[in-house]
Amino acid sequence: MEYSGRHVSILSHHLEWDSLPFNWLLFRFQRQSVPVGGDWSLLFWRLKYDHPAGIRKAMQASEFSRMVSVFSQPSLMMIEHRDRDFALGSYWGFVGGLPEMNGLANTDFGGFKRVRFLTYCEDSRAVIIYMTEVAPGVIAFSKIIEADARHVSNVTGLIDADSEAITMCVTGWKRRSCDQCALASIPCDPAVCNNEKDFDADRAERKALLLRSGGLTLEYHRMWWNGSWTAPTGPMGPMTAFASCTLKGPGFDVALLSVMQHEVSNVHPPRSSYRIVNEGINAMNYFLSLEDTEVEASEKLASSIDLLEDPISLDWLSLLDDKTCEICGSTFTRVIDVRRHKENMHGKKRKYECWICPKSYSQNGHLREHVRQAHVAQDAFSCTLCSKRFGVKHKLQRHFTTVHENRRRFECEVCSKKYKEKSSLKHHQLVHHVHLFEES
Known part of the structure; x- marks a missing residue:
């Protein structure tokens, strides 16, 4: 299927005009969520790549690869809305890796990147679409389809936010490694690997989970992605990706704590002790x-x-x-x-x-x-x-406009700061513009 030049709705039949998945993926409304840990409410996953010689250098020189690299960063995933036929969620991508590694600060950490996703089933196969804004007016996407028990196909590209058209994209596929290649940490290249392994049992287990849960869950994603994958990269040879999805452990704890601190500070910006005393x-x-x-x-x-x-x-x-x-x-x-x-x-x-x-x-x-x-x-x-x-x-109605649409309707006539609630505006004026009360 040719994607370039087509409207973004070609990615899924759920992306109807002004539908909930359509507005969600294109960031048409906002939602600030503070994650809460629990069984299958959050999933921490990370990918480690083994690139052939020359591939890493070529990717670093590519502006397109740099833009879509957020999809391969360590991430903390959560589902935020579940419908009968689909689920909507988001994750926090840790650009450059977790901010802390083994108790030491990670100097490569470049902040958080919020990514939205839509996940659903199509002919009993999992489909997931990721989207995030990578530049003003430019949205990156990645659609991954469970092709069969062993393979996934994917298409990754860019979308112009104004025209909602796909400007460029690349397609590919990944193959789950056999046990021998996975243990040896080598690419499970179909051109050279003759090891036989039946993946139907794993697929049957995932389908049974699908029937029990009534839809795609984070548990399904963990069963689907955990393990070693091989992806062809042309004449330079295949690339190996090692996926790890966890519900607990040191990496999960660091990710959850970091995200909670980040989200809470955005909802309630921290104030210095000097400002508190001054107010x-x-x-x-x-x-x-x-x-x-x-x-x-x-x-x-x-x-x-x-x-x-x-x-x-x-x-x-x-x-x-x-x-x-x-x-x-x-x-x-x-x-x-x-x-x-x-x-x-x-x-x-x-x-x-x-x-x-x-x-x-x-x-x-x-x-x-x-x-x-x-x-x-x-x-x-x-x-x-x-x-x-x-x-x-x-x-x-007030909750929807202030929380999900992030509207700030109450503006201070003195300094033009805006607030969601009238009471917050009054408190601001009382604290920062006391002279107005004194003069009146």
Whole structure:
């Protein structure tokens, strides 16, 4: 099949326009995931190559080989979404190898590269497609097909992100080594190897796993890839690849710890101790500036509450002047909303208790939302990408736009920084632009 010049959808029938796999592989929406270790939830794999003389030098000189080399880096793989006919996942490629090797820092480590993948079955054969952005507007891909019990075919190339067309590609195949060649760590070259080995038993075991699990899993990938492979490279002779897929061990532990630190630092960027202290001082100075009026404001609030409890003596005109919480600076349209805000947010009053679990809430609506989300699954609103449940629909919509689409709708008018939540913007303004509050 000729791939060059064709639309990316030629790679799979799952890549329909605006489909979930299509948008996922082309990085049309983002998702920041922190991996969690467990049985078959993560898979660490690495490839070691034995190149013929001259092949390594030729590959290093090739810009195409450099771009697609991310697919051969040590990687930590996880499946993030499972559908009836396919699964979507991603992995972190360790460019240059793991950051730490045998307790020593690896100076060749060049950071992490996030790769997306789509995996599915076609005529009881495994298919996996990897994609990652390797340059602005350029996406590298690699499609691997389980041809038979012993062989896999692969096509690797580049995609123009704007036109979604495949610009160039190369095809090839790999052959699983026989036991004798694998033990001798030599290429299992069909031109010279006469050792006979039946791989049908291994294939039958994988098919049985496929039926038990109802689809491709990381366990299947481990059974499929583990071992020694030979790939022809033309007149220079074959190349040997040694694949190792593990669920535990020193390499797995280093990879998982490194990825967790990297992802958490992206979600919550680390702050220096100087910045933490500086923000604390700014916040303290702001609240100290309110100290002179705190007593007066408290007396006014107390008198307001007394009036609210006695509607006959209520003087609404005298209450309309103060609709701002003197503790946090939040403003409201009604004075009664100020009272409710202070009771719920600053007084931590939680009078609505869940009758199923010990949790309690300050508002009855929040309690109903909790019950739908945590105890009545059929009434909850579930995210189709990560299966997280919400008690109300608008919170599901907010979750999708802020987490999966990574939108930041709230922009600071002073410094143009953007935030996902309005509360985060208010906190930023309170800490970094205190003078605005003082001037107003």
